[in-house]
Amino acid sequence: MSDQVSSRATGRGFGRVLVFVYGILAFAASGRATFELTTKFTDAPFPYSLSILAAVIYVVATWAIATSRRTIAVAAVGFELTGVLAVGLSSLVWTSKFPQASVWSDFGSGYGWVPLVLPVVGLWWLLRGSEARTGG
Amino acid sequence: MSALQAVLSVLCGIGILWLAVLIVRDLRPGNSALALLAVIEVGLVVQLVIGLVRVFGNHTGVSVAVYVAYLVGALLVLPIGVVWSSAERNRNGTAVLLIAVLVVPVLFLRLHDLWSAHV
Incomplete structure (x- = not known):
């Protein structure tokens, strides 16, 4: 994709703050997923699978924003927002499906609501940058 | 929470306020602000040693891998x-430092929870 080479760097300026926060979440989510997968996955396969998915998304988002792969970054962050909203809502409605918490349960309240706020800020940053590029 | 963690949390609080003021006034952190971070980091090394002794000593059901991961994570974040x-020698760079200092007390809380939930 041409926007991957021609766009302004998404990992500079405020993007550097964003990458740092995403990196911390990627680290935390990966650690959590690894622990759940290796010790107690069969207890609650569904929420723990979501933890693994969330970890992968955070790793991809961190990498894509840091390396200015805007299309992939928007996709990952958009998926993340959808995920946190869907899982957050589901965990409230179908509590029996979520006997164990996942990263996105209750809209990420276990992580200080950061998982809910971060994708909104991320999309703002990524799309604002592209507007500035095309709008001149 | 241990006395060391309480002291370090206070230092982190000072660091957070300090860095926030620097961001608002658009100033870069000087040697004294970085020295504060260095002091916190030394405290985190001490915490790692104390934590390792505790977790490999008389622990009752604390997950060693998770506890050590948090101890090491706390050591790495600053x-x-x-x-x-x-x-990034501007407000954004200072904001990265602020977030790093913010994460340290959060990790203390998690370490505290991990420990108190199993003892």
Whole structure:
């Protein structure tokens, strides 16, 4: 994709703050997923699978924003927002499906609501940058 | 929470306020602010040693791997933050440092929860 080479760097300026926060979440989510997968996955396969998915998304988002792969970054962050909203809502409605918490349960309240706020800020940053590029 | 963690949390609180003021006034952190981070980091090394002794000593059901991961994570976040912020000598770089310092007390809370939930 041409926007991957021609766009302004998404990992500079405020993007550097964003990458740092995403990196911390990627680290935390990966650690959590690894622990759940290796010790107690069969207890609650569904929420723990979501933890693994969330970890992968955070790793991809961190990498894509840091390396200015805007299309992939928007996709990952958009998926993340959808995920946190869907899982957050589901965990409230179908509590029996979520006997164990996942990263996105209750809209990420276990992580200080950061998982809910971060994708909104991320999309703002990524799309604002592209507007500035095309709008001149 | 241990006395060391309480002291370090206070130092982190001072650091957070300090860095927030620097961001608002659009100033870069000087040697004294970085010295505060260095003091916190030394405290985190001490915490790692104390934590390792505790967790490999008389622990009753604390997950050693998770506890050690949090101890090591707490040790890494400030150095990584300093390196990551160094390429951005403006408000954004200072914000990276602020977030790094913010994460440290959060990790203390998790360490405390991990310990108290199993003892």
